[in-house]
Amino acid sequence: MKTDRPLAPVPPTAGRTLDAQLHLMDRQVLDHDGVPVTTVDDLELNGPELDTNIPPGAPAPVLTALLTGPVLGTRIFGGRPPSTRLIRIPWEDVADVGIVIRLGVSGENLDAGWVERWIRDKIIARIPGGRHDPR
Amino acid sequence: MILGDLLGVHVYDDGGTRLGRVADARFVVDGPPRQLLADARLLGLVVSPHSASSFLGYERTGLDQPWPLPRMLRWRHRGSFLVLWEDIAMIGTKSVRLRAGFTAYSPALDGAGQE
Numbered sequence: 301m302k303t304d305r306p307l308a309p310v311p312p313t314a315g316r317t318l319d320a321q322l323h324l325m326d327r328q329v330l331d332h333d334g335v336p337v338t339t340v341d342d343l344e345l346n347g348p349e350l351d352t353n354i355p356p357g358a359p360a361p362v363l364t365a366l367l368t369g370p371v372l373g374t375r376i377f378g379g380r381p382p383s384t385r386l387i388r389i390p391w392e393d394v395a396d397v398g399i400v401i402r403l404g405v406s407g408e409n410l411d412a413g414w415v416e417r418w419i420r421d422k423i424i425a426r427i428p429g430g431r432h433d434p435r
Numbered sequence: 436m437i438l439g440d441l442l443g444v445h446v447y448d449d450g451g452t453r454l455g456r457v458a459d460a461r462f463v464v465d466g467p468p469r470q471l472l473a474d475a476r477l478l479g480l481v482v483s484p485h486s487a488s489s490f491l492g493y494e495r496t497g498l499d500q501p502w503p504l505p506r507m508l509r510w511r512h513r514g515s516f517l518v519l520w521e522d523i524a525m526i527g528t529k530s531v532r533l534r535a536g537f538t539a540y541s542p543a544l545d546g547a548g549q550e
Contacts, residue, residue, distance in 0.1 A: 307516055307541035310478075315465030317544065318475060320438055322459065322492040343438040345477065350436065351527040356534075360520040363462055363475040367437065380439055395471040404471040 318397060328400045329366065329389065331407030337389075338412040340401065342367040342380065344388065363391050366401070368412050387411045441526065443487045446480070449524065449535040455484035457531060459492075461517060461542075479519040480531065481542045483512050495544045517542040 318324060320343055329337045347361035348354050365388035374380050389412055395404035407413050424430045438460055446454045459481040466474025483489060493505045494512035522537035 307539055309543065310517055310519075310540045313463045313465055313478065315463045315473060317478065318462045318464065319481070319492065319495065319544070320460040320462065321442070321489055322495070322544075341439075345436045345438060347436060348526055351525070353525050354523060356521075360476040360478070361436065362466055362477070380437070383437060386437075391475065392469050392471065397472075 316397075323397055324366070324401070327397075329368075329403060329412070330400050331403045331410075332395070332405060333407075335407050337403065337407035337410060338368040338387075340366045341369060341371045342386065364388075365390050366394070436526075440528065441480075441531070444527075444529065444531055446482045446518075446531045446533065448533050448537065454533070455482040455514070456487045457481070458483035458486065458489040458512070458515060477520050479517050479540070480523065481515060481517050482539075484514040486511055489515070492544075495542045497543075515542050516540060 324340055324343060327340050329340060331337050343363060344365040344367055345361040346364045348358070367386040367388060369381050369386040371381060389403070389410060393403050393405045393410075394401060396402040403410075408417075441460065442457055444457050446457060448454055457480050461478045461481060462475040463478045464473050464475045466476050481489065481495070483494075489495075489512060490508060491504075493508040494515050499505050516539035518533055518537055518539060522534050523531060524534045525532040
């Protein structure tokens with residue numbers, strides 16, 4: 301589209317503006333204790349229906365979850381993991397978006413950290429001295 | 436819908452003219468309040484005519500360092516515009532179609548690049 305004239309600014313909105321790529325994607329996620337949980341690999345919305353005409357006045361889709369999962373392979377070779385393989389952190393659990401994304405809940409109970417918990421409990425804990433802080 | 440599927444998709448106007456690709460999606464946190472943050476609703480899509488995605492977002496901020504990156508990236512993303520949700524007629528797996536008479540807004544954020 302040719303745009304020789306400067307474009308009009310966006311009408312003012314009441315809330316904070318977040319651009320998905322700039323402010324959310326690939327950001328580190330910390331739980332309410334400041335412990336790293338994961339990074340944001342993708343985002344999930346509650347609509348709209350794909351390949352279907354959107355009726356005028358339809359309510360805007362809302363961000364429902366931050367997604368994380370095994371995306372290394374698909375980042376290199378393209379595509380994305382199936383939706384069922386992605387782990388969801390509900391938007392309700394997000395407390396703040398800044399340099400990092402802070403959750404208002406503990407990361408210990410989130411599915412997003414299961415690999416790290418499994419390695420801690422099954423491998424690290426069995427190494428002599430692996431059950432306490434280094435002295 | 437998973438947002439990653441939408442990024443990079445071609446955008447057409449109602450007459451079928453190609454306008455660019457979806458470079459980003461803008462949300463505004465002004466929905467019904469929740470315990471921690473309010474709902475973030477989709478405000479619109481940033482469309483870039485010359486690139487499939489946006490890199491570092493220099494075309495949306497007033498940052499001018501480090502030379503010469505901002506200048507190069509602004510040129511790469513020249514002509515980017517924001518189209519509001521109300522002007523989107525259809526979102527598909529392969530394309531996004533806008534309504535007739537849609538308005539192209541400036542994609543600029545404020546100086547801090549946050550809102």
